[in-house]
Amino acid sequence: MAFNGERIAFVGAGVMGEAMIKGLLHQEWLRPDNIIASDPRGDHLASIKQRYGICVTTDNVEAARDSDALVLSVKPQVMGKVLPELRGYANNVRLIVSIVAGVPLQTIAEGLLNPRVVRSMPNTPGQIGQGITVWTATPEVAGEQRQQAEILLGALGDHIYASDESFLDMATALGGSGPAYVFMFMEALIDAGVHMGFARRDAEKLVMKTLLGSVLYAQQSGLHPAQLRNQVTSPGGTTAAALHEMEKGGLRTVLSEGVWAAYRRSQALGQ
Numbered sequence: 191m192a193f194n195g196e197r198i199a200f201v202g203a204g205v206m207g208e209a210m211i212k213g214l215l216h217q218e219w220l221r222p223d224n225i226i227a228s229d230p231r232g233d234h235l236a237s238i239k240q241r242y243g244i245c246v247t248t249d250n251v252e253a254a255r256d257s258d259a260l261v262l263s264v265k266p267q268v269m270g271k272v273l274p275e276l277r278g279y280a281n282n283v284r285l286i287v288s289i290v291a292g293v294p295l296q297t298i299a300e301g302l303l304n305p306r307v308v309r310s311m312p313n314t315p316g317q318i319g320q321g322i323t324v325w326t327a328t329p330e331v332a333g334e335q336r337q338q339a340e341i342l343l344g345a346l347g348d349h350i351y352a353s354d355e356s357f358l359d360m361a362t363a364l365g366g367s368g369p370a371y372v373f374m375f376m377e378a379l380i381d382a383g384v385h386m387g388f389a390r391r392d393a394e395k396l397v398m399k400t401l402l403g404s405v406l407y408a409q410q411s412g413l414h415p416a417q418l419r420n421q422v423t424s425p426g427g428t429t430a431a432a433l434h435e436m437e438k439g440g441l442r443t444v445l446s447e448g449v450w451a452a453y454r455r456s457q458a459l460g461q
Contacts, residue, residue, distance in 0.1 A: 213345025
């Protein structure tokens with residue numbers, strides 16, 4: 191096993207941190223007594239302890255001290271406080287995994303006096319084990335530590351390794367923010383259905399099942415999205431009329447510009 195009684199500390203036990211803990215326990219990579227999580231919210235920690243049976247604390251230093259691996263899962267704006275706080279307590283940790291958006295490898299490595307750092311960008315579906323995470327690592331992360339990193343990130347779903355850290359900002363714009371684009375598209379389709387006369391409950395079911403089925407079909411078919419679109423689009427038909435209006439409205443351009451805006455913002459936050 192990649193983990194053999196080692197202690198994993200989670201600094202930050204919010205939505206994604208909890209999702210990783212849940213996935214690791216569900217896949218039986220770790221036992222509850224191998225995990226300690228810190229968070230400033232005592233009531234939230236009590237709830238997590240009750241659900242998963244892990245150790246909890248409101249003290250980040252207590253969590254990091256004597257741990258073998260450290261997962262940073264706090265808000266980006268809190269990292270300026272967390273890194274100095276843990277400096278001197280995480281320098282001997284064998285692996286540091288960050289799921290904090292926009293914080294570079296060098297900042298974490300220098301802040302914690304530890305070069306064994308993984309930087310990753312997961313997304314919201316990781317909460318149900320259906321996420322996709324893009325990650326990269328310093329050269330010092332190799333062998334067993336690399337395998338451990340893959341297991342920790344695999345608790346959230348699939349993952350893609352990037353050899354260049356610059357891809358993390360791209361992943362933030364495309365995958366990290368991506369669910370919001372899908373939810374907005376979903377919301378617009380549902381509203382259109384209600385406008386036509388569907389009950390909202392029926393419109394929601396129709397749209398969600400259509401989106402889910404389309405993605406699963408695309409995965410299984412192995413065809414290019416353009417080929418799949420052409421399968422549904424008959425000459426002079428209803429789909430062709432709808433797509434004409436969407437193209438005329440600049441749907442592709444708006445989506446592309448939105449992703450690029452997120453990419454530029456991610457770069458700015460990292461600086």
